[in-house]
Amino acid sequence: MERTELNTLGEFGLIDRIKTKFSLQNPESVLGIGDDAAVIDTGDRYMLVSTDMLLEGVHFDLAYVPLRHLGYKSVAVNVSDIAAMNGIAKQITVSVGLSNRMSVEAVDEIYEGIKFACEDYQVDLIGGDTTSSRSGLVISVTVTGFVDKDKVAYRSGAKPNDILCVTGDLGAAYFGLQILEREKQVFLANPGMQPDLEEKSYLVGKQLKPEARTDIVHELAEAGVVPTSMIDISDGLASEIIHLSTQSGVGVLIFEEKLPIEDITMLTATEFKLSPVTAALNGGEDYQLLFTIKQSDFDKIKNVTDITPIGYMTESKAVELVLNSGSKVGITAQGWNHLQ
Known part of the structure; x- marks a missing residue:
């Protein structure tokens, strides 16, 4: 066989x-x-x-x-x-x-x-x-x-020109994991060393104790907004964007400058000599919500704390990132693969 x-x-x-x-x-x-x-x-x-x-x-x-x-x-x-x-x-x-x-x-x-x-x-x-x-x-x-029944949000409901939004910030959980792995190696090499994680507590906390964004579900309900599509970010922003694109049959255009990345994540990315954008796209375990809304609903949520519009859905099937330089690059899913 x-x-x-x-x-x-x-x-x-x-x-x-x-x-x-x-x-x-x-x-x-x-x-x-x-x-x-x-x-x-x-x-x-x-x-x-x-x-x-x-x-x-x-x-x-x-x-x-x-x-x-x-x-x-x-x-x-x-x-x-x-x-x-x-x-x-x-x-x-x-x-x-x-x-x-x-x-x-x-x-x-x-x-x-x-x-x-x-x-x-x-x-x-x-x-x-x-x-x-x-x-x-x-x-x-x-x-x-x-x-x-009239409030359920599937991955398959996005339409061209819908606004793509994300909650919270991205990439922090990934660097929390890198820090914990690094400190483990330090401890194994020298068991007398105690890890000092205070300065990185935000990142470590995002890895060890992620929060489900049930608050956003209530916020959307109070604003009278039903997402046209929705998914949570477990395997990385890029992977989840591709899911929405594939299942909705639309393309996606997001903007590097719009990605919500905390300063501590930026600093830690420099420390690890990694791109914070790469971590945001492919790190995973953020457990934020990624969703699309009709353009007519934007005014209802624009003042909701912790929701960031990062792009929009397109009629083409392309899934692309607009860099700060203005050039476009294709987005591929490089996040966590459970079967490697």
Whole structure:
């Protein structure tokens, strides 16, 4: 039998391959594979369902990730998927795979972080599963939420001339990870050295404890704006822009000068001899919201704190970045590939 390596498909190629083999059997199943969450018709509203799995050695390193932060993050990244459909998360289930090196106290720490996240996002822990693991710690969270039928935002609804907006700032989580990895190497070389992360606390915090932007969902609702398309930024801005472009069948033009990058991110990029724009485009784990709105809705959101227009959708299929020099370059997805 011919063998095809997973990395020749990549994560999204594998998802597309799986998707083509299945069709929806039930009328309540409005949308299955292919967006931030599945959509189920419950009558008056849509129920949203999403799941994410975090594996030790792949998604996190316990050498520098506190267990409490890990518990919090495992919830936040799932709540973010519901927000990316313009919905509000309500319930979660948590399943954990535990190795024999985990103590009861360690598990308590994980669930303490989960508890904090449940309180912050007003979601209920309603179940889950526990099992042993021979390959380190595994955390899998499934989240459900709800959205009014006329408010749901898919990746596929953008139209030419829609304004492309992003929340928060970009690239910080990527440099937070670089700092933690650097300090780990310093510690391994000299265990007597203690890391001094105070000056980089903003960046490290963005990596260890990302926040799902549920506040923006409420802000948009108060402004009377329904995004024409939406996605959250987990694998990098470039990757998510391409998703919106591909699924909406439109092109994208964004502007380097409009990308929201914090000063500390700029300074740290110089320190690491890396481009802050490259980090913003490809770093990932920002968990900000990327969405499009009609031009007629811009005045309604232009004064909303933490929303930045960075470009617009075009009739061509090109996905391009306008540099500060005025020249254009094509955008390709170089972010996190889960199957490398």
